[in-house]
Structure formats: C-alpha cells, structure tokens
Amino acid sequence: MNIGVLGAGQLGRMLALAGYPLGNRFTFLDTTGHPSAGIGEVMVDTDQQHLEDFLEKVDLVTYEFEHLPVSLVRAIEERKPVYPGSEAIRVCQHRAEEKALFDRLTIPTPAYRLVDSAESLAVAVRELGVPVVAKSVTEGYDGKGQAVIKDPAEAADAWRSIGHPRLIVEAFVDFVREVSIIAVRGRDGEVVFYPMAENVHVDGILRYSVAPMPDLDAAVQQTADGYIRALLDELDYVGVLTLELFQTRDGGLLANEMAPRVHNSGHWTQDGALTSQFENHLRAIQGLPLGSTAARAPTCMVNVIGREGEAAKLLAIDDAHLHRYDKGERPGRKLAHVNLMAPTHEALLEKVRACAALLPDAPAPRFSFE
Numbered sequence: 001m002n003i004g005v006l007g008a009g010q011l012g013r014m015l016a017l018a019g020y021p022l023g024n025r026f027t028f029l030d031t032t033g034h035p036s037a038g039i040g041e042v043m044v045d046t047d048q049q050h051l052e053d054f055l056e057k058v059d060l061v062t063y064e065f066e067h068l069p070v071s072l073v074r075a076i077e078e079r080k081p082v083y084p085g086s087e088a089i090r091v092c093q094h095r096a097e098e099k100a101l102f103d104r105l106t107i108p109t110p111a112y113r114l115v116d117s118a119e120s121l122a123v124a125v126r127e128l129g130v131p132v133v134a135k136s137v138t139e140g141y142d143g144k145g146q147a148v149i150k151d152p153a154e155a156a157d158a159w160r161s162i163g164h165p166r167l168i169v170e171a172f173v174d175f176v177r178e179v180s181i182i183a184v185r186g187r188d189g190e191v192v193f194y195p196m197a198e199n200v201h202v203d204g205i206l207r208y209s210v211a212p213m214p215d216l217d218a219a220v221q222q223t224a225d226g227y228i229r230a231l232l233d234e235l236d237y238v239g240v241l242t243l244e245l246f247q248t249r250d251g252g253l254l255a256n257e258m259a260p261r262v263h264n265s266g267h268w269t270q271d272g273a274l275t276s277q278f279e280n281h282l283r284a285i286q287g288l289p290l291g292s293t294a295a296r297a298p299t300c301m302v303n304v305i306g307r308e309g310e311a312a313k314l315l316a317i318d319d320a321h322l323h324r325y326d327k328g329e330r331p332g333r334k335l336a337h338v339n340l341m342a343p344t345h346e347a348l349l350e351k352v353r354a355c356a357a358l359l360p361d362a363p364a365p366r367f368s369f370e
C-alpha cells in the first residue's frame with residue numbers, strides 16, 4: 001500500500017520508518033517548500049500543481065500537519081480515503097472550534113472568552129481576572145501567537161503583539177503539571193490508550209516527556225481515557241489523536257488543546273511501548289488490528305533543539321536511543337530526540353540529567369514527581 005502523507009517533516013519521516021516493516025511505501029506532499037522527511041518520495045507542491053500526480057500514486061492519505069486548507073482535504077476526500085477525516089482537521093486547526101467541542105462533550109477546560117478587538121480583550125481580562133493567556137485562534141503552535149497578560153492595562157500591547165483578528169483568552173491555570181493522553185481508533189471503532197505522559201515545556205516548546213508517570217492515580221488515567229474516547233467517537237476518528245491537558249492540585253484535568261496526529265509527547269513509545277504511536281497510526285488507517293500500548297519500562301523522551309549533542313556520548317548512556325531528523329541546526333528547531341529507559345524512575349532521572357548535560361541548549365530537567 002502506498003500511503004500519501006500531507007506534510008513532510010520529522011513526523012512523516014518517523015511514520016515512514018515505522019511503515020517499511022509493514023511493507024508500506026510513502027509519498028509526501030509538501031506545500032511549504034522546505035521538506036525535511038528525507039525518506040520516501042517527496043513531492044514539493046508550493047503552487048498546488050501536483051495534487052493530481054500525488055493522488056494517482058497513493059492508495060490512502062493521512063497527514064502529519066493539521067494547518068492545511070480544509071477545502072484541500074475535502075477535495076482529496078472525494079478521491080481517496082483520508083484518515084483522520086477533514087472534520088478532525090477543521091476542528092483541530094481552530095482553537096474556538098476545539099473549545100466548543102470540549103464544551104459540547106462536557107470535557108472541562110480553562111475558563112475562556114473569544115475576542116475580536118483590543119477593547120473586548122481588555123473586557124475579557126477584567127472578567128476572567130489576571131493572569132490570562134491570549135492566543136490567536138488559528139496558526140499558533142509551540143507557544144507562538146500567544147501572550148500572558150498580568151494587568152488589564154497590558155491588553156492593547158498584547159493585542160498589537162499577537163496581531164491576529166480573533167483571539168481566545170484563557171484563565172491562567174496554576175497547574176501541577178502538563179500531561180497528554182494519546183489514543184488510537186481503528187476503522188472498526190476499536191480504541192486503545194497509551195499511558196499518559198508528563199510533559200515539560202520551556203518557552204512553549206516541549207523539552208521532556210516521561211511515561212508512564214510514577215504517581216498517576218489510575219482514576220485520572222481513566223478520566224483522560226474517557227475524554228479522548230468521547231472526542232474520537234464524536235469525530236468518527238481513525239488514527240492517532242493527542243489531547244494535551246493541565247493537571248490541577250486536586251488531581252483534576254483541564255483540556256488545553258488537541259492534535260489530530262502523532263505527537264511529540266508520544267515519541268517515547270518508539271522505544272518505551274510495545275507498539276509505537278507511528279506503527280499504531282499506520283495499523284489504524286489501514287484497517288489492521290491495533291497493537292498493545294503497554295509500556296516496556298519507565299521512559300523519558302528528551303528533545304534535541306537548536307544544537308545537536310555528540311551522538312557517541314549520548315549513545316554511551318545505557319538504553320539510550322537517538323532519533324535524528326537529518327535537519328540543519330537553527331535556534332529553536334527540533335533536530336532529534338533521545339529516548340531513555342530505566343528499570344525505575346529514580347534511575348531514569350539520573351540518565352535524563354546525564355543526557356541533558358550533553359545537549360548544548362537543554363534546560364535543567366524538572367518533573368512534578370521528583
């Protein structure tokens with residue numbers, strides 16, 4: 001089966017790496033002009049001239065990037081099966097749509113307002129109480145297009161700095177930790193859930209993910225499973241879905257955002273789970289049985305961002321697995337990740353510290369359970 005992938009970055013690369021053992025071939029459609037997948041057949045299509053060629057080559061279509069025109073995905077759906085479907089893209093690329101869906105399914109979220117001017121932003125800040133986070137409703141990722149407002153007087157500056165006609169303003173959550181749940185739904189509606197991960201972000205960018213968490217109450221995992229199952233069923237979703245949440249002091253969960261694709265907070269599954277998120281996504285979209293999501297051992301994914309470390313030193317750490325994306329160094333750019341495994345979380349933390357010390361730009365690792 002030749003799988004068409006919209007987008008050609010590292011997520012597509014890792015999908016292909018997981019798909020070759022299944023006998024899949026991959027054709028990527030890149031609309032940015034900067035593909036980095038470095039694997040399979042990559043079609044660069046910056047002027048929408050190559051869609052026909054792409055569709056002729058592929059048996060079904062998936063994506064590794066959700067900021068695509070919905071009209072394009074709908075047009076592809078007329079011709080080839082697309083998993084997950086265009087409705088998932090429509091909802092997940094727009095924060096207001098996402099929040100409306102969370103509300104409809106009674107999935108708790110931070111209190112929020114939608115605003116369309118500096119004046120209505122100031123009103124929302126007063127209503128919600130400071131601090132708040134203002135975010136553009138579309139096109140934001142890795143903390144871009146966002147501002148934290150600590151005083152209503154800052155509203156006009158924040159409005160100008162984000163520079164987007166519509167924002168969502170959220171109460172700032174005093175969370176204990178950020179977590180994510182990744183689940184996979186097959187074509188027959190079967191759903192499997194990965195153990196939740198604790199995610200450490202610095203300046204809006206993911207740096208570390210640990211799964212399973214040493215101190216997670218089984219009831220909290222069940223709550224998260226229930227939330228993501230409701231989303232999967234409502235969207236009649238096929239493939240991997242990620243839901244990012246805040247865990248509060250009372251153990252409660254508030255949904256932050258979701259991604260209709262394999263996710264950075266699931267990279268730990270490549271080495272730390274019986275079946276990786278990439279393999280399970282490919283199994284799901286091809287109508288194959290889903291694989292076990294059980295963890296092999298406590299695992300930490302360490303992102304390599306901006307500058308690479310020395311491979312020989314990183315790989316000298318016992319049970320360390322380096323996944324490089326074949327990309328050039330640039331500040332803030334995700335270049336690789338290292339998966340570390342250990343028999344206990346204590347031993348794991350030692351390895352994480354040793355790994356971070358080998359990476360030029362890595363922040364000090366700090367987790368809620370230390």
Ligand code: AMP
Nearest residue numbers: 110133142143170171172173201204257
């Ligand atoms: P997002 O792009 O929505 O995932 O936001 C990027 C990061 O900003 C999150 O990972 C959090 O660290 C932080 N953040 C976003 N929304 C909130 C919020 N309502 N309260 C506290 N922190 C937030």
